[in-house]
Amino acid sequence: MLWDYRTPGIPDELFERTEEVPITKEDIRAIALSKLRLREGHSAIDIGCGSGSITVELCLQTKGGSVYAIDFDQKAVELTKKNLRKFGANAEVILGKAQDVLPKLPQVDAVMVGGTWGDTRQVIELAASKLKKGGRIVIDTILVETMYQALAAVNELKLAEVDITQITISKARKVTTGTMMLARNPVMMISATRA
Numbered sequence: 001m002l003w004d005y006r007t008p009g010i011p012d013e014l015f016e017r018t019e020e021v022p023i024t025k026e027d028i029r030a031i032a033l034s035k036l037r038l039r040e041g042h043s044a045i046d047i048g049c050g051s052g053s054i055t056v057e058l059c060l061q062t063k064g065g066s067v068y069a070i071d072f073d074q075k076a077v078e079l080t081k082k083n084l085r086k087f088g089a090n091a092e093v094i095l096g097k098a099q100d101v102l103p104k105l106p107q108v109d110a111v112m113v114g115g116t117w118g119d120t121r122q123v124i125e126l127a128a129s130k131l132k133k134g135g136r137i138v139i140d141t142i143l144v145e146t147m148y149q150a151l152a153a154v155n156e157l158k159l160a161e162v163d164i165t166q167i168t169i170s171k172a173r174k175v176t177t178g179t180m181m182l183a184r185n186p187v188m189m190i191s192a193t194r195a
């Protein structure tokens, strides 16, 4: 098995990657998964599955449950399927806009929101409507504008345990004089529970 551990945070380099499709980097991914509070048998939706790194981790964390992955980019869908095969994981990968696909999916224990293009508020409202009571939602945002709309949606939905965390990861790089830390762009992460 490629990842024979219980803990999330699979190294990025273990995934198939392409230039065109983004990936949620391992450190950010591990934090997002911890906030989703998953257990075996849980069901989950990954909105904007990109390279499929979160989809794969959702499958490993919810063994025996059902995972649905959505992306409107054909290349992302193909890459996600490739990575699922690589890790021996199984999810239903659906090509389409979250706004069109979500209404057809069942209620789940956890929703990861990684892409909200088109209408952030609508995607978050639909995502939250798919949560079982006590279910968890995690929304990753990079743009301040997306964060603003996401927060407005979360406040209107009257979710419980709302937490906002900004994460700035720095990674070491060797330079001629030693090792320096290089910061990546911050990720703003909203997490909450359906009351």
Ligand SMILES: C[S@@+](CC[C@H](N)C(=O)[O-])C[C@H]1O[C@@H](n2cnc3c(N)ncnc32)[C@H](O)[C@@H]1O
Pocket: 021, 022, 023, 024, 047, 048, 049, 050, 051, 052, 053, 054, 055, 070, 071, 072, 073, 076, 096, 097, 098, 099, 114, 115, 116, 117, 118, 119, 123
């Ligand atoms: C930052 S990437 C997510 C990376 C992914 N979590 C991973 O682990 O590789 C965001 C993805 O969301 C998709 N996306 C954005 N808005 C979407 C929408 N409204 N419906 C479906 N997919 C969407 C994009 O095509 C992109 O692949």
